[in-house]
Structures are given as C-alpha cells and as structure tokens.
Amino acid sequence: MGTEVLLEIKDLSVEFTAHQRRIPAVRGIDLTILPGQFHALVGESGAGKTVTSLSILRLLPPNVTSLRGSIKFNDHDLLQLSEEVMRNLRGREISMIFQEPAKYLNPSLKAGVQVMESIRYHMGYSEKAARERVCELFEKVGLSDPELAIDRYPHEFSVGMKQRVMIAMAISCNPSLLIADEPTTSLDVGVQRQIIHLLLDLQRSSKMAILYITHDLGIVRYAADVISIMYAGKIIESAPKDLLFTSPLHPYTRLLLASIPSREKRGTRLQGIPGTVPNPEDIPPGCAFHPRCPLAQQKCKENVPPLVRIEAGHRCACFFPGKELRSNP
Amino acid sequence: MKPLLRVENLTKIYPGSGIIKRYPVKALDNISFTVEEGDIFGLVGESGSGKTTLARCILFLEPPTSGKVYYGNLCLNDVAWYQWKKLRSRMQIIFQDPNSALNPRLPIRRSLEEGLINLGYSRKQRNDTIRKLLDQVGIPYNQVDWYPYEFSGGQKQRIIIARALSMNPKFIVLDEPVSNLDVSIQAGIINLLMDLKKEFNLTYIFISHDLDLIAYLSTKIGVLKGGQLVEVGKAEEVLTHPLHPYTRFLLENPLSFHSRIQPWETLSKETI
Amino acid sequence: MLLIPTVVFFVLRIIPGDPALVVAGFDAPSEVVENLRVKLGTHRPPLVQYEEWILSVAQLEFGTSLISNEPVLKLILDRFPLTLSLAVAGMLCALLIAIPLGVMSAVRRWTLWDYWGMVFSQIGISMPSFWLGIILLLLFAVKYPLFPLFGGDSPWHLVLPSVALGINRGAVLLRLVRTAMIEELGKEYIIAARSKGLPELVVRYRHALRNALLPVLTIAGIQFGYMLGGAIILEQVFSLPGLGRLILSAVFQRDFPVIQGGTLFIAAVFSLVNFLVDLLYSLVNPRIRVG
Numbered sequence: 048m049g050t051e052v053l054l055e056i057k058d059l060s061v062e063f064t065a066h067q068r069r070i071p072a073v074r075g076i077d078l079t080i081l082p083g084q085f086h087a088l089v090g091e092s093g094a095g096k097t098v099t100s101l102s103i104l105r106l107l108p109p110n111v112t113s114l115r116g117s118i119k120f121n122d123h124d125l126l127q128l129s130e131e132v133m134r135n136l137r138g139r140e141i142s143m144i145f146q147e148p149a150k151y152l153n154p155s156l157k158a159g160v161q162v163m164e165s166i167r168y169h170m171g172y173s174e175k176a177a178r179e180r181v182c183e184l185f186e187k188v189g190l191s192d193p194e195l196a197i198d199r200y201p202h203e204f205s206v207g208m209k210q211r212v213m214i215a216m217a218i219s220c221n222p223s224l225l226i227a228d229e230p231t232t233s234l235d236v237g238v239q240r241q242i243i244h245l246l247l248d249l250q251r252s253s254k255m256a257i258l259y260i261t262h263d264l265g266i267v268r269y270a271a272d273v274i275s276i277m278y279a280g281k282i283i284e285s286a287p288k289d290l291l292f293t294s295p296l297h298p299y300t301r302l303l304l305a306s307i308p309s310r311e312k313r314g315t316r317l318q319g320i321p322g323t324v325p326n327p328e329d330i331p332p333g334c335a336f337h338p339r340c341p342l343a344q345q346k347c348k349e350n351v352p353p354l355v356r357i358e359a360g361h362r363c364a365c366f367f368p369g370k371e372l373r374s375n376p
Numbered sequence: 377m378k379p380l381l382r383v384e385n386l387t388k389i390y391p392g393s394g395i396i397k398r399y400p401v402k403a404l405d406n407i408s409f410t411v412e413e414g415d416i417f418g419l420v421g422e423s424g425s426g427k428t429t430l431a432r433c434i435l436f437l438e439p440p441t442s443g444k445v446y447y448g449n450l451c452l453n454d455v456a457w458y459q460w461k462k463l464r465s466r467m468q469i470i471f472q473d474p475n476s477a478l479n480p481r482l483p484i485r486r487s488l489e490e491g492l493i494n495l496g497y498s499r500k501q502r503n504d505t506i507r508k509l510l511d512q513v514g515i516p517y518n519q520v521d522w523y524p525y526e527f528s529g530g531q532k533q534r535i536i537i538a539r540a541l542s543m544n545p546k547f548i549v550l551d552e553p554v555s556n557l558d559v560s561i562q563a564g565i566i567n568l569l570m571d572l573k574k575e576f577n578l579t580y581i582f583i584s585h586d587l588d589l590i591a592y593l594s595t596k597i598g599v600l601k602g603g604q605l606v607e608v609g610k611a612e613e614v615l616t617h618p619l620h621p622y623t624r625f626l627l628e629n630p631l632s633f634h635s636r637i638q639p640w641e642t643l644s645k646e647t648i
Numbered sequence: 649m650l651l652i653p654t655v656v657f658f659v660l661r662i663i664p665g666d667p668a669l670v671v672a673g674f675d676a677p678s679e680v681v682e683n684l685r686v687k688l689g690t691h692r693p694p695l696v697q698y699e700e701w702i703l704s705v706a707q708l709e710f711g712t713s714l715i716s717n718e719p720v721l722k723l724i725l726d727r728f729p730l731t732l733s734l735a736v737a738g739m740l741c742a743l744l745i746a747i748p749l750g751v752m753s754a755v756r757r758w759t760l761w762d763y764w765g766m767v768f769s770q771i772g773i774s775m776p777s778f779w780l781g782i783i784l785l786l787l788f789a790v791k792y793p794l795f796p797l798f799g800g801d802s803p804w805h806l807v808l809p810s811v812a813l814g815i816n817r818g819a820v821l822l823r824l825v826r827t828a829m830i831e832e833l834g835k836e837y838i839i840a841a842r843s844k845g846l847p848e849l850v851v852r853y854r855h856a857l858r859n860a861l862l863p864v865l866t867i868a869g870i871q872f873g874y875m876l877g878g879a880i881i882l883e884q885v886f887s888l889p890g891l892g893r894l895i896l897s898a899v900f901q902r903d904f905p906v907i908q909g910g911t912l913f914i915a916a917v918f919s920l921v922n923f924l925v926d927l928l929y930s931l932v933n934p935r936i937r938v939g
Contacts, residue, residue, distance in 0.1 A: 145836065156858070306563040
C-alpha cells in the first residue's frame with residue numbers, strides 16, 4: 048500500500064439555487080481514494096452522492112451557486128484548473144459511467160463511433176487504428192461479435208450490453224480513476240453480477256481506482272475495499288470494508304445494516320429507521336441525523352459532529368460513536 | 377379447507393401488432409398455484425418475468441387468455457361485470473410507484489374517501505374510518521387535507537396502503553411496493569404490512585425481485601421466469617432445498633447482503 | 649389517389665363560367681358557342697365528363713388546353729422545374745437561416761443573442777412572403793438594381809424570391825430548431841459526452857444537433873409542400889414563368905383542362921413529398937429503420 052493518494056477531496060461544499068432557495072447538496076466532505084482502490088460511496092436518495100461525483104469532473108448543471116473546497120487529483124486541485132485542462136482530464140485520466148445506459152448513449156450514433164471519439168480526440172489515433180482499439184475494448188468488456196457490435200446502434204443492444212459499451216467508452220484511454228454512478232441499479236441480478244465482475248477485473252488488471260456510488264449494501268459488501276457513508280450532504284462514516292461491517296460506529300450505519308431483510312430474520316421485526324431522509328432544502332440543524340437517532344442528546348441538536356478518526360482508517364462523525372443502541376423489541 | 381385463491385393454468389398471450397407480422401408475446405405460460413388464507417405468497421421474478429401481468433390477471437384487471445382463477449368457491453372468470461363492484465373491495469392491489477397511484481390534484485382525504493363513498497358510507501362514518509386508518513399507518517390526522525406532493529415516498533405508500541385497507545379487503549396483491557423506497561424506509565413499510573396482516577387477518581401476494589425480502593417474509597414462495605412458474609412451494613422448503621436451477625441461481629447471489637459467498641478479494645485468488 | 653381528381657373535378661364545375669363562352673368570346677352567336685361546346689365536350693352531362701376525366705388521368709392523359717391547344721401535360725412539365733427549383737431554393741434559404749440562428753439561440757439561451765433571435769423570428773413569421781417579395785423587389789431590383797425584375801432564365805432570377813420564401817419559413821423553423829436543441833442539450837447523453845472530455849463544439853453539433861434535426865427535418869419536409877404553394881404566389885410577384893402562373897392564368901381564362909391538370913399535379917407532388925419525407929425520416933432515425 049503506497050502513500051501516494053490518487054484523489055483527495057477536502058471540505059467540498061456544493062450549493063444550488065432553485066426557485067430562490069438555496070439548496071446545500073454537499074456540506075463539507077472529506078474523501079480519499081488511493082490508486083487502484085475500490086471506494087464505495089453509499090447513501091440513500093438526496094444524500095449528495097451524485098453531486099459529489101459530478102463535482103469531481105466539474106460536470107455540474109449551470110444553477111450551481113457555490114462550489115468550495117478542494118479536489119486534488121495527483122496533487123492538482125481540479126477546482127482551480129481551466130476548462131481546457133479539465134477537458135484533457137475527462138475521459139482520459141478520469142472517466143465516468145452512469146445509471147440507465149440507454150439515456151447516456153447517443154441514440155443516433157453507432158456504438159463504435161461513440162467509443163472511438165474518446166480515443167481519437169485524446170490520443171490522436173487514426174480512424175483505422177481507433178477502430179482496432181475499439182474492437183479490442185469490446186472484447187475486453189465481454190461483448191460478443193465485437194466487429195459487428197461496432198456498427199450497431201445503442202437501441203440494438205440489451206441493457207447489459209449497453210452498459211458494457213459505456214464501460215468500454217470509459218476505459219478506452221486507460222483512466223486511473225473510474226467514477227461509477229449506480230451503474231447496476233435496475234439491472235437484473237445476473238447482469239449485475241457480470242458487470243460487477245467486469246469492473247473488478249478491470250480494477251485488478253489495469254490498477255484502476257473505482258469510485259462506486261450506490262445505495263446497495265450487498266454490492267458494497269462484495270466488491271468494495273473502502274466504504275464512505277453519506278447522509279444529508281455529509282460523510283458520516285468511512286472505513287475499510289471489514290471494519291465497517293464488523294464494528295459500525297455511527298447509529299445511522301448500524302440502523303441501516305439492521306434494516307436489511309434476510310432469511311435469517313424471519314419471524315423477527317425489522318429494525319428500520321423512523322422518520323424520513325431529509326430533503327437538501329430542509330436539513331435539520333446540528334447533526335442532520337438527530338431527529339431520527341435513538342442516541343440524540345441536546346448536544347446533537349446544536350453542534351455538527353466533525354468527521355474524526357476513531358481508529359486506524361476508521362472515521363466517524365458522531366458524538367457517541369459505537370455507543371450501544373437500545374435493543375430490538 | 378378450501379384455499380382462498382386458486383390459479384389454474386393461467387395463460388396470457390399478447391397478440392403481435394403491426395403490419396409486418398410480429399410474433400405474439402406469451403407473458404404468462406400455464407401458471408398454477410394456490411394461496412391459503414393467512415399466507416404470504418412471495419412471488420420472485422426479474423424484469424420481463426411476467427410478474428406484473430400476473431398481478432393484473434389474478435384480479436381480472438386484465439382478462440387471461442386461458443385458465444381460471446378461483447376466489448374461494450367463486451370462479452372469477454364467470455363473474456358478470458355488474459357483480460365486480462362488490463367483489464373488488466375484497467381484493468386490493470398496491471403498486472410500485474407511489475407517485476402515480478395517488479391523484480396529485482386531490483388532497484389525500486379525497487383519495488381515501490372515494491372507495492368509502494362507493495360503499496355508501498356517510499360523511500361521519502368516512503371521517504371516522506379515515507381517522508382510524510391514518511392512525512394505523514402512522515400518518516397524523518392533521519395532514520389529511522394535504523396534497524400528495526407534500527408527503528415523502530414512504531408516507532405516500534402508507535397512504536396508499538390505508539386506501540387499500542379502507543375497502544376491508546380479504547387479500548392484497550402488492551407489486552414491488554417498496555422497491556422505489558430507500559432502504560431505511562422499506563423496513564418501516566414492511567413492519568407496517570406485517571402488523572396490519574396480523575390485525576386484520578389479511579392474505580398477501582407479495583411480488584418482488586428482491587429475494588432477500590421474499591425470503592424474509594413469505595410463507596410460500598413462487599419463482600417466476602419468462603412467464604413460467606418454475607418453482608413453487610413452502611418457503612422453508614424452497615429456501616433450503618431449491619429444485620430449479622434458476623432458483624438456486626437466485627439464492628446463490630453473491631451480491632446479496634447476507635450471502636454466504638465470500639466477498640471478492642478472497643475469491644480473486646481463485647477463478648470466478 | 650382517387651379522391652384528389654374527384655375533388656378537383658367537382659370544384660371546377662361549381663365555379664361559374666363557361667369555357668366555351670370564354671374561348672368564343674362573350675359576344676359570339678349562340679350557335680358558335682354551341683358548336684364549341686360540342687367540340688370541347690362540355691355539353692355532355694357532368695357525370696359522363698367525370699368518367700372520361702378519371703379514365704384519362706389514369707392514363708396520364710391530361711387533355712389539351714382550351715386556349716392554346718397544347719397538351720396540358722407538356723405545359724405542366726415545361727413549367728414545373730422552375731417552380732420546383734424555387735421551392736427547393738426557398739427551403740434551403742429557410743434552413744440556412746433557421747439552423748445557425750436556432751442553435752445560437754438555444755446555446756446562449758436567455759442572453760442577448762437569444763432575444764434578438766426570437767425578435768427576428770417573430771418578425772419573420774408575421775411578414776407574408778408575397779409582401780416580403782414586393783419589398784425585396786423594390787429594394788434590390790428597382791432602387792438598387794442588383795437583381796432582375798422578371799423572367800426566369802437564370803439562377804440569378806431565383807435569389808430574391810427564395811429569400812422571400814426563406815425568411816418567412818425560416819422564422820418558423822428557427823423556433824423549432826431552438827426548442828429541439830434546448831431539449832437535446834438537456835439530455836443525459838450530453839453529460840456523458842462532456843464526461844469524455846470532448847470539446848464543446850463537438851458536443852453541440854455532433855451529438856445534440858444531430859438528434860435535434862430529426863423533428864426539424866420532418867416538419868421541414870411537410871413544409872416543403874407549403875413552399876410549393878408559396879412559390880406559386882411569388883411567381884406572380886416576380887413574374888416567373890412557373891407552374892403557378894400557368895394555373896393562375898388558366899383560372900382567369902376558365903381553361904378547365906389546364907386547371908384540372910395543374911391542380912392535380914401539384915396535389916400529387918405534395919403527396920409524394922410527404923411520402924418521401926416519411927421515408928427519409930425512417931432512414932435518418934436509426935431506431936425506426938431496423939424495425
């Protein structure tokens with residue numbers, strides 16, 4: 048394990064303005080990704096995960112009114128770079144894949160063309176050379192008949208195949224970081240497995256780091272090295288996978304893990320968390336989780352708990368980390 | 377004892393469309409199963425397996441192409457159109473998307489009242505019933521005149537459950553009722569459904585793609601693949617001794633949170 | 649296809665005016681007129697004439713002009729190319745105006761560019777093409793004689809009328825381009841394209857415009873039929889010897905065969921154009937093509 052850091056996000060805050068209201072989507076997060084690491088960013092809807100991922104590549108929509116903090120990629124602060132330099136990075140050093148590949152592929156361009164674009168633009172390949180490379184890539188991502196696939200249109204592929212095309216597009220220039228925003232949500236189980244395995248293979252063979260955004264703890268348990276959990280625009284716990292699952296510290300994490308149904312829990316009541324996930328527009332003061340937290344004290348309503356290191360590699364943002372929750376009735 | 381619901385050789389074929397000959401789609405292929413009173417029949421299937429079609433056909437929201445559905449002694453195929461009104465209140469359905477199931481232009485009181493008005497309740501009776509229902513599903517009564525957009529997804533689903541309950545159903549078909557909700561909210565809804573089942577002696581047909589969920593709450597499990605019921609049986613049986621390879625495939629999913637399969641790094645040393 | 653000739657036939661018969669009278673002259677003695685009627689065949693009951701008409705149309709035999717005695721079909725085919733060129737040139741003008749301005753408006757939404765684009769569009773829509781044609785004539789043929797006043801011999805003659813047509817139709821298409829572009833630019837694949845680090849120009853033109861043009865071209869194709877109609881009016885303004893003028897003078901002279909033939913021809917062309925547009929759309933939109 049090297050000490051060089053691939054991506055370091057420090058105190059990132061992103062605020063939007065919509066209908067004259069300020070919406071703090073991300074409220075000061077720290078996140079570190081090492082080279083070749085599979086880092087899962089977990090959170091429920093509205094937690095700010097997608098906004099975080101778009102911030103890295105600076106692909107946020109125009110109604111962003113505030114973007115603060117630093118995102119250091121190989122020691123260069125991405126937020127300070129010019130748009131031109133960013134364009135060089137996008138698709139080459141840092142790539143992204145998305146949920147619902149049908150929407151994220153141009154319906155009137157052939158699959159091969161869309162993959163070739165990156166290669167030709169970033170690496171200056173000729174059309175012939177690019178085509179060969181696309182063929183290799185398609186094989187690598189497991190598309191059968193790569194030669195034929197190149198000339199097909201997106202709608203001719205199944206969902207799983209479309210996602211493979213997107214992955215081919217993203218890895219075409221050998222990025223050192225791949226951002227994956229819920230790429231397997233709404234896919235069938237079998238296809239999910241294949242895509243996850245594909246990503247893990249690529250991670251291993253190309254030493255590519257993956258920032259994997261999801262709400263699915265099963266995928267995270269299987270594939271991740273490090274997990275960061277987001278709630279209401281803040282990271283409330285971060286740890287290597289084994290540590291997180293054996294000794295979760297934040298009450299939200301613990302309750303979340305207890306909410307997942309399983310065969311073993313038959314006949315018992317599920318844990319669940321009362322209340323609702325807060326909208327970015329109405330975040331409670333102090334610790335955003337306090338209205339739903341069984342451990343909440345006065346302190347939690349007034350102060351925001353900082354993300355602190357509890358033990359090696361394990362950070363938690365809570366005033367009472369690891370304290371026993373009331374047991375299940 | 378006669379089962380509450382009996383489905384016999386249910387088949388649904390959608391005709392092809394278009395000028396050029398298109399092949400008809402067999403959404404359901406010879407499905408048969410029974411549901412006893414008090415069962416939770418968990419139907420697990422992925423997209424395209426026909427689960428929503430099955431849900432609709434059981435309740436005759438769509439007529440099957442062939443096959444019969446029996447509710448107690450009554451054969452639903454033989455029910456005349458004017459008899460359905462009374463029958464419908466006995467069988468309710470809850471869908472996946474809470475947003476499209478509630479009329480966004482009506483305050484929830486109106487949505488909850490509709491069925492009761494149809495059954496001939498007076499205003500006082502309606503108010504009392506609604507108050508009780510909202511209490512049961514955990515929505516404060518003082519929000520009864522709010523509009524759907526003012527509620528969260530989980531709350532909307534609770535309101536929809538209340539609406540279904542208002543009809544005093546015997547059984548409820550639930551088509552992916554929690555799939556659109558966050559994990560932390562899902563548990564609350566599931567607990568609610570289990571409580572209501574006990575209190576009102578309901579029977580559920582619970583459809584989901586999430587095998588963990590089905591494994592958690594079903595008394596009986598059916599596995600749907602490509603329109604066919606490839607396996608059906610008591611939950612414990614199916615979970616411990618799955619017969620069909622597809623069932624085994626679903627059960628051995630390494631991406632399930634509680635899977636006994638080791639995570640990736642331990643596997644990466646061997647072949648996948 | 650049967651409907652069109654039928655409608656044409658009966659509409660003409662309803663219009664007052666006896667071709668025999670026109671040919672012979674209004675003061676001619678009645679025997680002459682009667683003889684003429686027999687010769688022309690207009691004395692027979694309408695249904696018989698109708699039958700004959702349909703049969704001859706099926707054989708592409710449009711009859712002969714009452715006035716000039718030439719075969720109608722020849723007259724039509726002589727004049728049609730000019731009308732067609734005018735319509736095509738007009739459409740090209742319209743697209744040349746609409747696409748760049750529409751894209752600019754969409755990309756620089758709510759800025760000064762956009763407002764001017766919309767103002768221009770509004771003005772363009774409100775100006776009828778024949779009025780515009782007259783203005784252009786006055787400006788560029790009379791005051792500053794850059795262009796010829798009438799005649800249809802060279803492409804130069806077509807410039808002013810095409811522009812007149814183009815501005816009006818282009819203004820309509822401009823709004824369409826703008827809306828379509830705005831919609832495409834909001835779509836998810838644009839974010840994906842940007843995430844690949846492609847230059848903004850490529851994203852706009854290669855990705856967004858390509859998809860935005862699909863609905864635009866369909867509408868443009870349908871509009872082409874109306875272009876033909878506009879061309880006919882403008883032919884009068886610019887004294888271009890096209891199909892429009894032919895039909896117009898035939899109407900004044902009650903030259904039935906020409907009117908019938910001409911109108912039928914235009915209606916047929918219009919249908920053909922719509923059909924071709926459908927075909928073109930299916931070619932261009934890969935999703936429909938495969939089917």
